[in-house]
Amino acid sequence: MAVDKLVDSTQLDADLTSVADAIRTKGGTSAQLAFPADFVSAINAISGGGGGLEHVAQYTTTADAKTTGTGGNTLDFWNSYMQPNVGTSEKVVLFAIVTNNTATGGYARVCFLLKSPDLVGSMKLVRTYFRSDSQYNVANSTASNYDFFTSAGSVIDVYRFEGDLPV
Amino acid sequence: MIIQNGYIIAVESKDANKDEILERLKSKPADPDGYHYLLNAENFEWELVELPPEPDPEIEDSEALDIIFGGAE
Numbered sequence: 001m002a003v004d005k006l007v008d009s010t011q012l013d014a015d016l017t018s019v020a021d022a023i024r025t026k027g028g029t030s031a032q033l034a035f036p037a038d039f040v041s042a043i044n045a046i047s048g049g050g051g052g053l054e055h056v057a058q059y060t061t062t063a064d065a066k067t068t069g070t071g072g073n074t075l076d077f078w079n080s081y082m083q084p085n086v087g088t089s090e091k092v093v094l095f096a097i098v099t100n101n102t103a104t105g106g107y108a109r110v111c112f113l114l115k116s117p118d119l120v121g122s123m124k125l126v127r128t129y130f131r132s133d134s135q136y137n138v139a140n141s142t143a144s145n146y147d148f149f150t151s152a153g154s155v156i157d158v159y160r161f162e163g164d165l166p167v
Numbered sequence: 168m169i170i171q172n173g174y175i176i177a178v179e180s181k182d183a184n185k186d187e188i189l190e191r192l193k194s195k196p197a198d199p200d201g202y203h204y205l206l207n208a209e210n211f212e213w214e215l216v217e218l219p220p221e222p223d224p225e226i227e228d229s230e231a232l233d234i235i236f237g238g239a240e
Binding site: 028030058061062063064 | 169174175176177178179180181185188189191192195198203205206
C-alpha cells in the first residue's frame with residue numbers, strides 16, 4: 001500500500017465516527033463497528049426502502065410498564081408515542097421486539113404486531129407473542145391490561161413493515 | 168424521551184440524554200412493596216412513588232382461553 005497522502009487523524013477519526021453513528025442509527029444498534037469490515041456488514045444488514053422491514057426506533061424503558069399508571073396498557077404507549085412512526089400508508093404494521101425484559105410471570109421476552117385499523121384511528125394490538133424459556137405462545141390481544149408487562153431496562157426495537165399483515 | 172406525569176418512562180436511542188439516563192438506570196433502587204422508583208424528568212433522580220391500584224383485567228372467558236391455548240385472531 002502506497003503512502004501518498006497525509007491526513008489529519010483527529011479529523012479522520014471524527015469523520016469515521018460520524019459515518020459509524022449514521023450506520024448505527026439506521027441499523028438500530030449501538031455496537032462498536034470496526035472499519036471497514038463491520039461497516040460493510042452493518043450496511044448490508046440494513047433493509048432498503050420501498051417496502052420490507054425498516055427499523056424506526058429503539059426505546060429503553062426506565063420503569064416497569066405494569067407500574068407506571070398505564071398498567072400493562074401497552075396500547076397507551078403505542079398510541080401516544082409510536083403511532084407517528086406509522087405514517088399514512090394503508091398497509092403499515094409496526095412490529096416490535098422486546099429484549100432484556102425481566103418482568104415476572106413468564107413474559108421473559110415479547111414481540112408483537114400492531115396495525116392501524118384505519119388510517120387515522122388508534123392502533124390495535126393484533127398479536128402478541130409471549131416467549132417463556134423455550135416456547136412461544138400466541139395470544140389474541142385486543143384488550144389492554146394483560147397484553148404484556150415490561151420491566152425497567154427492557155429494550156423495545158420498533159420496525160415498520162409495509163404490506164399485508166404476515167400472520 | 169417518553170415522559171408521563173413528570174417521570175421518564177422510556178428513552179429513545181436518538182435522545183441526547185440517552186447515555187446519562189441509561190447510566191442512571193443502573194443505579195435504580197429495588198422497589199419496595201407498594202411503591203416503585205421512577206426517574207424524575209427534571210433532575211434525573213429516582214423518586215419513590217406509591218403504586219397505583221391494580222387495574223381490573225376485564226378479560227372475557229373466551230379471551231382467556233385464547234391466551235392459554237394460543238387462540239386465533
